[in-house]
Amino acid sequence: MEKEPIDKILDLAEDLRWKIGDDFHDKLTEGIYADASEIVSNVTRSENSGGRSRLDTRIDRIVTSKTWGFPIMFFILAIVLWITIVGANYPSSLLSDLFLNTIRPFLKDMAVQINMPWWLSGFLIDGVYMAVAWVIAVMLPPMAIFFPLFTLLEDFGYLPRVAFNLDYLFKKSGAHGKQALTMSMGFGCNAAGVVATRIIDSPRERLIAIITNNFSLCNGRWPTQILIATIFLGAVVPQYLSGVVAVSAVIGIAVLGIAFMFFSSWLLSKTVLKGEVSTFNLELPPYRPPRFWKTIYTSIVDRTLIVLWRAVIFAAPAGAAIWLISNIDVGGQSIAGWLTEMFNPLGFLIGLNGVILLAYIVAIPANEIVIPTILMLTVMITGVAAGEGAGVMFELDSANETVEILRAGGWTLLTAVNLMLFSLLHNPCSTTIYTIYKETKSVKWTSIATLLPLILGFVVTFLVAQIWRIFTG
Amino acid sequence: MNYNPVTALAIFGIVSFLLFLIFRPEKGWLWKWKKTSKSGGKTLTEDILKQMYHLEDSGKTADIHILRDALKVNEGKLVYILSRMAAKDLLHIERDRLILTKSGKEYALSIIRTHRLWEKYLAERTGYDQREWHKQAEKMEHLLSKEETEKLAEKLGNPIYDPHGDPIPSPKGKTAEFKGIPLSRLSKGTKGRIIHLEDEPYHIYEQILKRNITIDSLIKVEENDKNRIVFYSEGEYFTLSPAVAENITVSVIKDEDFKDPGYFRLSRLKEKERARVVSISKEMRGESRRRLLDLGFVKGTPIKVDLKSPMGNTKAYLVKGTSIALREDQASKILVKKEKV
Numbered sequence: 001m002e003k004e005p006i007d008k009i010l011d012l013a014e015d016l017r018w019k020i021g022d023d024f025h026d027k028l029t030e031g032i033y034a035d036a037s038e039i040v041s042n043v044t045r046s047e048n049s050g051g052r053s054r055l056d057t058r059i060d061r062i063v064t065s066k067t068w069g070f071p072i073m074f075f076i077l078a079i080v081l082w083i084t085i086v087g088a089n090y091p092s093s094l095l096s097d098l099f100l101n102t103i104r105p106f107l108k109d110m111a112v113q114i115n116m117p118w119w120l121s122g123f124l125i126d127g128v129y130m131a132v133a134w135v136i137a138v139m140l141p142p143m144a145i146f147f148p149l150f151t152l153l154e155d156f157g158y159l160p161r162v163a164f165n166l167d168y169l170f171k172k173s174g175a176h177g178k179q180a181l182t183m184s185m186g187f188g189c190n191a192a193g194v195v196a197t198r199i200i201d202s203p204r205e206r207l208i209a210i211i212t213n214n215f216s217l218c219n220g221r222w223p224t225q226i227l228i229a230t231i232f233l234g235a236v237v238p239q240y241l242s243g244v245v246a247v248s249a250v251i252g253i254a255v256l257g258i259a260f261m262f263f264s265s266w267l268l269s270k271t272v273l274k275g276e277v278s279t280f281n282l283e284l285p286p287y288r289p290p291r292f293w294k295t296i297y298t299s300i301v302d303r304t305l306i307v308l309w310r311a312v313i314f315a316a317p318a319g320a321a322i323w324l325i326s327n328i329d330v331g332g333q334s335i336a337g338w339l340t341e342m343f344n345p346l347g348f349l350i351g352l353n354g355v356i357l358l359a360y361i362v363a364i365p366a367n368e369i370v371i372p373t374i375l376m377l378t379v380m381i382t383g384v385a386a387g388e389g390a391g392v393m394f395e396l397d398s399a400n401e402t403v404e405i406l407r408a409g410g411w412t413l414l415t416a417v418n419l420m421l422f423s424l425l426h427n428p429c430s431t432t433i434y435t436i437y438k439e440t441k442s443v444k445w446t447s448i449a450t451l452l453p454l455i456l457g458f459v460v461t462f463l464v465a466q467i468w469r470i471f472t473g
Numbered sequence: 474m475n476y477n478p479v480t481a482l483a484i485f486g487i488v489s490f491l492l493f494l495i496f497r498p499e500k501g502w503l504w505k506w507k508k509t510s511k512s513g514g515k516t517l518t519e520d521i522l523k524q525m526y527h528l529e530d531s532g533k534t535a536d537i538h539i540l541r542d543a544l545k546v547n548e549g550k551l552v553y554i555l556s557r558m559a560a561k562d563l564l565h566i567e568r569d570r571l572i573l574t575k576s577g578k579e580y581a582l583s584i585i586r587t588h589r590l591w592e593k594y595l596a597e598r599t600g601y602d603q604r605e606w607h608k609q610a611e612k613m614e615h616l617l618s619k620e621e622t623e624k625l626a627e628k629l630g631n632p633i634y635d636p637h638g639d640p641i642p643s644p645k646g647k648t649a650e651f652k653g654i655p656l657s658r659l660s661k662g663t664k665g666r667i668i669h670l671e672d673e674p675y676h677i678y679e680q681i682l683k684r685n686i687t688i689d690s691l692i693k694v695e696e697n698d699k700n701r702i703v704f705y706s707e708g709e710y711f712t713l714s715p716a717v718a719e720n721i722t723v724s725v726i727k728d729e730d731f732k733d734p735g736y737f738r739l740s741r742l743k744e745k746e747r748a749r750v751v752s753i754s755k756e757m758r759g760e761s762r763r764r765l766l767d768l769g770f771v772k773g774t775p776i777k778v779d780l781k782s783p784m785g786n787t788k789a790y791l792v793k794g795t796s797i798a799l800r801e802d803q804a805s806k807i808l809v810k811k812e813k814v
Contacts, residue, residue, distance in 0.1 A: 168782060280799070465478070
């Protein structure tokens with residue numbers, strides 16, 4: 001008996017719910033928003049109500065115009081990269097002189113004086129210390145130049161305009177215009193580029209930007225590209241052309257990276273990421289004079305030092321590993337020797353060699369130490385007289401000597417080309433991988449970000465090697 | 474090393490082709506195998522129930538041939554499943570006519586409820602494109618349990634309509650009244666509101682989407698003969714073939730409710746024109762909708778074009794003193810009214 005009235009009320013409630021309709025909530029929310037904005041406009045007064053300053057509008061007309069928008073953009077990017085690469089040379093060599101030629105002998109002497117066994121001093125000084133010192137010497141200067149420049153542009157308000165100009169291209173590949181910024185940031189450092197994706201508030205597009213950031217050729221890889229392009233590609237053409245060829249090869253690789261970035265953005269947005277929420281909007285803030293010192297401070301502390309610290313943390317064990325595999329002998333050969341032999345067939349198949357693959361595995365903390373590791377391993381395995389012994393990374397000032405060592409290691413033009421390709425297309429460095437995990441908190445996306453470029457790298461170098469061999473017989 | 478690069482390339486080609494066959498979206502062997510391996514009789518039973526319910530709802534009766542053609546299964550299997558369904562009292566068979574029993578109807582409605590709720594979920598809470606909703610819901614309707622469905626409904630705020638405008642049956646099997654008329658049957662001069670866009674068959678739905686026809690838009694029929702239907706909506710004229718218009722349902726409204734005249738889509742706002750926001754289309758859902766409201770796209774806000782991207786499509790609009798860039802498909806889902814100068 002009791003139940004009947006309750007049932008009636010429930011039925012009535014349901015009936016009424018149908019009658020109110022579905023958009024009741026939306027209407028209510030919008031009503032609240034509209035009322036709120038009306039109240040605000042009634043009780044507040046602002047100086048430039050509803051408009052933007054004349055100057056802002058004028059600057060915007062130029063930097064987003066059809067004629068000037070793109071030239072200005074490329075010009076600024078080129079300038080920033082040029083200042084970074086050229087400007088970093090001097091402090092880098094200063095630092096490496098200090099770390100490698102002053103402090104290292106001093107440490108070695110100390111080790112001898114306190115009768116440290118050779119293996120301990122080798123492990124600590126040649127392994128751990130060398131890797132850390134190397135990473136700091138080559139990473140710190142470019143980052144300390146690039147990040148402040150970039151942050152100044154950001155602070156001024158120019159970067160959102162770049163995103164606005166390029167949005168159409170990124171939309172086509174399912175990404176957000178702001179990815180143009182995180183991509184450019186990636187030219188400095190991929191880990192910093194990944195952190196920078198926080199400016200993209202749409203979840204799907206942010207993941208795309210994170211996963212594809214590695215296709216931006218970072219500071220750690222520019223020197224590798226420039227070195228290999230100069231000593232191998234520049235050498236096959238007449239002298240007067242060699243500079244041009246080397247530079248265009250490096251730029252070609254960077255552009256190829258951008259192409260891969262668009263391609264994989266598109267692929268990701270059509271497959272694994274299509275279910276993620278996507279909301280686009282882009283605010284174009286007013287221009288303002290950058291706060292110079294504050295910018296310098298925050299970009300050095302927040303970006304440079306954090307990234308550097310992470311790299312150092314990973315470099316120390318890698319240095320130890322590099323030294324150990326070169327110095328521990330098993331069955332008459334060092335571990336590095338065995339590993340190189342093991343990787344040789346795969347390396348050959350993709351136009352590289354075992355040494356290169358091994359170097360990419362042990363030098364995962366930083367792309368900067370790939371070339372020194374390759375040189376060290378090559379010398380150790382071929383027995384060429386150079387360097388400072390097993391497990392001690394080195395680089396040579398003379399291009400000719402470098403070429404000779406590499407040629408002794410079996411390098412050809414194909415190896416050089418494929419190394420450039422593989423340097424672009426391989427897993428991100430451990431610092432970046434760790435940063436991706438920190439940002440996404442997801443093993444799945446971290447693995448995709450790690451494996452996708454690596455698989456692409458294997459496929460591309462494999463195809464290049466086969467076609468090359470077919471044509472050169 | 475002794476090997477032939479051509480062989481290597483050939484092996485690579487074969488392996489990638491195989492991987493493509495296995496993993497390619499939708500048609501890959503892996504997905505097909507997954508589909509057949511676990512479906513058993515349940516999926517087919519439920520598809521039959523749904524099909525029969527739709528047929529009965531539109532005043533037709535089901536028979537084996539209609540079902541066979543609609544579901545694309547072989548007749549032997551169909552007969553077997555039908556007899557099992559009859560034994561479970563889901564339907565009874567009168568000569569060659571198939572009729573749903575009360576429990577069969579309830580079952581069918583619960584499947585439809587799950588389907589439409591899932592579409593609503595995809596529309597509101599995920600980024601899946603509208604072209605994906607139906608396909609995904611077709612899978613999920615067989616997988617969700619009753620409890621899961623109710624939990625989902627609660628999370629979504631017990632919605633009444635799915636994103637296409639179809640009513641979602643209540644847990645008790647009640648459906649909202651649906652008093653629309655297909656656009657193809659409206660005569661010239663009729664005014665109305667689009668309340669439903671049919672998502673099946675897909676090739677027609679695709680055309681509706683391509684024309685950017687949105688639910689909840691006010692329309693006025695300008696022309697209707699057996700070749701084409703022209704209607705005015707939100708500042709534009711749309712021309713459709715009768716077959717497409719058949720799949721758009723309109724609820725007729727009185728002249729005085731058709732207050733539209735000057736409303737048009739923000740995407741059509743020209744430079745130097747001033748306008749005020751009227752509303753955000755229902756097609757702008759979930760997170761994107763809230764974001765627009767947050768940015769100040771609310772009723773009555775003055776708005777004008779600030780900048781055009783050099784590559785087109787994206788434009789920056791000046792809203793409350795801030796320049797905000799939107800893409801064309803977003804701007805087409807905001808209605809504005811021109812400000813008199």
